[in-house]
Amino acid sequence: MAAPSSDGVASAGPERIRDADRTRAEILDTAAREFAEKGFDGARVDEIAAKTRTTKRMIYYYFTSKDQLFVEVLERAYTVIRSLEQHLDVDHLDPAEAIRQLARLTFDHHESHPDFVRLVSIENIHRAEHIARSKALSNLANPALDVLTRILARGREAGQFREDVDALDVHMAISAFCVFRTANRYTFNAIFDRDMLDPALRDHHRRMVADMLVSYLTTR
Amino acid sequence: MAAPSSDGVASAGPERIRDADRTRAEILDTAAREFAEKGFDGARVDEIAAKTRTTKRMIYYYFTSKDQLFVEVLERAYTVIRSLEQHLDVDHLDPAEAIRQLARLTFDHHESHPDFVRLVSIENIHRAEHIARSKALSNLANPALDVLTRILARGREAGQFREDVDALDVHMAISAFCVFRTANRYTFNAIFDRDMLDPALRDHHRRMVADMLVSYLTTR
Amino acid sequence: MAAPSSDGVASAGPERIRDADRTRAEILDTAAREFAEKGFDGARVDEIAAKTRTTKRMIYYYFTSKDQLFVEVLERAYTVIRSLEQHLDVDHLDPAEAIRQLARLTFDHHESHPDFVRLVSIENIHRAEHIARSKALSNLANPALDVLTRILARGREAGQFREDVDALDVHMAISAFCVFRTANRYTFNAIFDRDMLDPALRDHHRRMVADMLVSYLTTR
Amino acid sequence: MAAPSSDGVASAGPERIRDADRTRAEILDTAAREFAEKGFDGARVDEIAAKTRTTKRMIYYYFTSKDQLFVEVLERAYTVIRSLEQHLDVDHLDPAEAIRQLARLTFDHHESHPDFVRLVSIENIHRAEHIARSKALSNLANPALDVLTRILARGREAGQFREDVDALDVHMAISAFCVFRTANRYTFNAIFDRDMLDPALRDHHRRMVADMLVSYLTTR
DNA sequence: TATGAATGAGCTTTCATTCAT
DNA sequence: AATGAATGAAAGCTCATTCAT
Structure with a gap:
């Protein structure tokens, strides 16, 4: 066609x-x-x-095999967020606002791709053996990290951000929060009766990650 | 005998x-x-x-069945942290320090019980169906929440803490961070080559959760 | 019963x-x-x-596995001939007649147990890997050899038998002949149109092995 | 070109x-x-x-098919020995020596073509169905038989050879011995720990077939 | 209360072969 | 004459579970 x-x-x-x-x-x-x-x-x-x-x-x-199928499923799943991160343009923003934007991007992606979050959970149960087997995944650098590194540098230079945190720490803190809402949704709901899918809670948490990271980074 | x-x-x-x-x-x-x-x-x-x-x-x-065995495994696993939380005595501390202590307790528990974290991950993949089947687990309230509720109340009364967060949000933020280090250790290491088991990083992150939560709560 | x-x-x-x-x-x-x-x-x-x-x-x-099943099939198949050999009593006979009797025993066994011969053929195609895996088979000594060794010793002492052949050579020569009739029956028939199952031929060959071995051993 | x-x-x-x-x-x-x-x-x-x-x-x-491929593999394999036999020129030799030469030719061929021997074994497991399907193989007469027939006739005429054996019997006896060394090499080694590949044993057996047949034929 | 023996249903993977130009 | 893509049918094996005392 x-x-x-x-x-x-x-x-x-x-x-x-x-x-x-x-x-x-x-x-x-x-x-x-x-x-x-x-x-x-x-x-x-x-x-x-x-x-x-x-x-x-x-x-x-x-x-070829169930394992290889899973490898390629993972490769495709990671492609989406990698692409989002790649197109993130925050170099012109105030460092704090840049952090917020990055946090929101991660939040929104994970929120709208629960299967991705679950696949990553599953891959962790399997000790990342499929990622290890995938050239595409084990070699691919994460664009978000570069972005983050630049934001942090600018924040520090401006005297706004603390100095004892690196890009990976921040990335982890953001990911942890965003991943948890999806990955641990069920046990959280079963034990605390809290519905992570509630739109109001969702918006609240969306602001919360951003706030939490910014307040942490700007505290010295 | x-x-x-x-x-x-x-x-x-x-x-x-x-x-x-x-x-x-x-x-x-x-x-x-x-x-x-x-x-x-x-x-x-x-x-x-x-x-x-x-x-x-x-x-x-x-x-009786593999499922029921898993239910009881989960019950036992949750017992440990419940017991730790039960014995947490922070009512006499400054609210900020109380938060730090709670964060550290969670951090230390998860750090020393990776199997617990993995079991919870696994249970989430199964949509908490085993917890739902367990009276012990679905009925058991979380003592940490009561503690947290009291800390937040005191923090707000003292004008130290922000008001738009509830105990469950804070619990989630702490858990998310602590769980991630263990649960996502493998993909994180495979993709970013960061070793979560490094003792220095561990100490750094231990301080980081506490700092992050306190700075967030004290920011208005 | x-x-x-x-x-x-x-x-x-x-x-x-x-x-x-x-x-x-x-x-x-x-x-x-x-x-x-x-x-x-x-x-x-x-x-x-x-x-x-x-x-x-x-x-x-x-x-446990198809391989192990084959191992045990082989073990049972070898049991029969081992038992026959065990009960062979030829120490009182003239060495030449003893050889004839042993040859006939092997001939008769192989003739009446074509499946045994085929199983051995098959095991050889597989390089005796199943025998190697079987303690029962790889450890089991062959009683026929002891018998043969004694016959040859007596034959040599009596000055009847040549000295440059050992028991294993004789065993091989007999086995080769008897095995071939069954194992190579089909190609032989396809190519030479000779029916190994013909009773007259069978009798002829039965005499032939015995004669061949005796004439060989008694030639100096 | x-x-x-x-x-x-x-x-x-x-x-x-x-x-x-x-x-x-x-x-x-x-x-x-x-x-x-x-x-x-x-x-x-x-x-x-x-x-x-x-x-x-x-x-x-x-x-066309795996079966037909095997048929042609067999056809080619048989070609080699047929050609050797065709070029055998023993009509000028003493009958006994002619027998020895034929035995040695078979021995040497089988010794140097273990794959041929294995293919024949395999074809026998399959009841020679591929040979039956091959015009080339089922029609092709065996030149060795003609040679043997002539040798035996000369031997009998000279009063040297016994009369109760035909060319096919002798051919079978020789083949059986030579085939066995290769075809049953593995089970023999596994059970008796005898290495058929040992050069000294090889020479010994080479003499043995020839001697065995001649002594048998010359015994009346 | 305790347990050795048995098993139906289903799993991933492989094989020789044919389809369709 | 030559070939890349596709495939139906089955293969060996494993799993949680129940039978039967």
């Missing part, structure tokens, strides 16, 4: 390739949902196949 | 019960380790039995 | 054990036939189970 | 055919090794393809 060809025969080649990509993508989507839903060991290749327009055999044809 | 009886036969009763308790405890210990290590679906009843001095059959005899 | 018990309850224990043994034996019989028929890789655990009054699951319960 | 043509297009014909032959030959070589190594059912078409400079698809293109 995007690239119509002048003859029916020649177009068959590219079309099939496109189909293969679409099939791969469909499998990846479904697998992401299943893995996020049931965990790596709880997910069933049979079930993933059933929820796809392909067969189990095709999953193995394209992905 | 503690309660010698005059005849050999009768003593078998209490003795056996004691043995049963010991067997149950051994199974629970081993199961906790296996579940924490491999996740709920990754853990094998066979493997748990093999690492015990009992048999698989005994696990079913005492715990 | 052999040991009737006076009460129904007590007999249940031994009965069940007897059943387990019977089931094991049935599986072993069927497996031997299937492996001999199709080879190790050609045989199907499913098929073996189907030809049994048990299930595939039981095969794994009793034998 | 060998036959340059005046235009590029036309030359593609012969060139391609030559390539096809080379590809076929490469596949046959690799397949022979794989089948001999793993057996018919143990060998993997995928693996054969991987060890070739072609693809699995080409194997099917040229050989």
